Amino acid sequence: MSSQTPEDILETIRQENEDKFGILCLNCLIVRTRFKELEKFVENNRIRVPINEDLTKLDYLDHISIHFYKKYREIKELQKIFPTCLAFIADMLFKDEKIKKYLSRFDFIAKHELIDVFADYCADMGIAVYDTSGISEKKYNCDLYLIKKKPVLRTEAVFVRTGTQLTEEEYKNTFYLLNEASKVAIWTVFVTTPRGVYNIGFERLLSDMEKLNVWLYIVDPIHQRVLGITKGKKSKDHDTNIRDEYINKLPREPIRAQSRLKLISGYDFNESDSYSPKKFVMYEILPKELALEREESLVRKPMYREIFRTLLVIDKISGLPLITYSREDLGFDQELVSGFLSAMDSFVSEIGGSEAMDEISYKGFSIHATYGKWIKGALILSTPANKSLKERLSYFVVDFEERYTDEINVFLETGRTTPFDPSKINPDIKDILDV
Numbered sequence: 034m035s036s037q038t039p040e041d042i043l044e045t046i047r048q049e050n051e052d053k054f055g056i057l058c059l060n061c062l063i064v065r066t067r068f069k070e071l072e073k074f075v076e077n078n079r080i081r082v083p084i085n086e087d088l089t090k091l092d093y094l095d096h097i098s099i100h101f102y103k104k105y106r107e108i109k110e111l112q113k114i115f116p117t118c119l120a121f122i123a124d125m126l127f128k129d130e131k132i133k134k135y136l137s138r139f140d141f142i143a144k145h146e147l148i149d150v151f152a153d154y155c156a157d158m159g160i161a162v163y164d165t166s167g168i169s170e171k172k173y174n175c176d177l178y179l180i181k182k183k184p185v186l187r188t189e190a191v192f193v194r195t196g197t198q199l200t201e202e203e204y205k206n207t208f209y210l211l212n213e214a215s216k217v218a219i220w221t222v223f224v225t226t227p228r229g230v231y232n233i234g235f236e237r238l239l240s241d242m243e244k245l246n247v248w249l250y251i252v253d254p255i256h257q258r259v260l261g262i263t264k265g266k267k268s269k270d271h272d273t274n275i276r277d278e279y280i281n282k283l284p285r286e287p288i289r290a291q292s293r294l295k296l297i298s299g300y301d302f303n304e305s306d307s308y309s310p311k312k313f314v315m316y317e318i319l320p321k322e323l324a325l326e327r328e329e330s331l332v333r334k335p336m337y338r339e340i341f342r343t344l345l346v347i348d349k350i351s352g353l354p355l356i357t358y359s360r361e362d363l364g365f366d367q368e369l370v371s372g373f374l375s376a377m378d379s380f381v382s383e384i385g386g387s388e389a390m391d392e393i394s395y396k397g398f399s400i401h402a403t404y405g406k407w408i409k410g411a412l413i414l415s416t417p418a419n420k421s422l423k424e425r426l427s428y429f430v431v432d433f434e435e436r437y438t439d440e441i442n443v444f445l446e447t448g449r450t451t452p453f454d455p456s457k458i459n460p461d462i463k464d465i466l467d468v
Contacts, residue, residue, distance in 0.1 A: 055317020196228025
């Protein structure tokens, strides 16, 4: 081992999962982690890094990987606990609560966003997608119902869970529902995210879905891909009478009809690499060059860029702004923001009296606000926020308070906003709000 160069070690780690697809990319995790948190992690784990070098985040990952590789090889007990060195590296990273929070980036903030992505994929596969939320039948409480009529009637009951939803209790409940749904459809389908897989454990989830004969899909929002993991089998409990009764309760029109003119999904799906569980593993680490190429390929036009004008993060008590972030091409509109702040008092009865989120029109703009423990977030938009953007703002406020607790406390004590570093916070704003 002493003769191995750092690059030899990194290549050895990567080869553990050679020719397999990782569900959760550790490069992507580290790229989204703050330098301050990486530096603290290195310090806490006594990992040696060059002092006078300007390290990138992926450089930090290299040093972290090499450090834990050596530990893994030296301590035989670790090899009994973790099947691969990569699993050990991931375990150590996720023991750090601040780094673990970035698992949220491998998930959808709103469940209906995940539903929309999967519905688009189904439409491209020539399947009509029906929303079942209006059906009161709780015994078969699926989220979507899929129908393809030609050449024969094919039905699928779909259960969708984000990583945030997929707690141990919810997983047990979903397991029961998946089993029951075998009566109402020919196939059953379970859809979750990389974070959801992490919560339950890939091997456990794989084993359970194979026992239930369920189609398992993982929708990855970072890489915008749909992974088909297990191929379900036809239900032996399928009852055509129960199925027909259920179909009669569906809405008259699907939320997605079969795509006829063009593909509508923005997510990649590779059928030749799907439905072979042995091809998939929980974690992957890519060579730096490939990781950077992948990050660059993910650049797309933000969903809410056109309607976004300004985000204000405001102290709940004083009403003073901690952060003001405006769209780059429009710049900071001092008059608009000052006018908005001065008018806040008159809005209190409408948007400030509770934890609820409300919208107000102001000088031709739509203002949407939501409250946390110490701060309130307010979006200035050219049109009203949809449900997804409202959920994103609510998530941002909670996430901001968790990540920047120290900086908020400094502001509360001194009134200084200098601890809030725009170079670190602005990427979070753009990422979470998709602006």
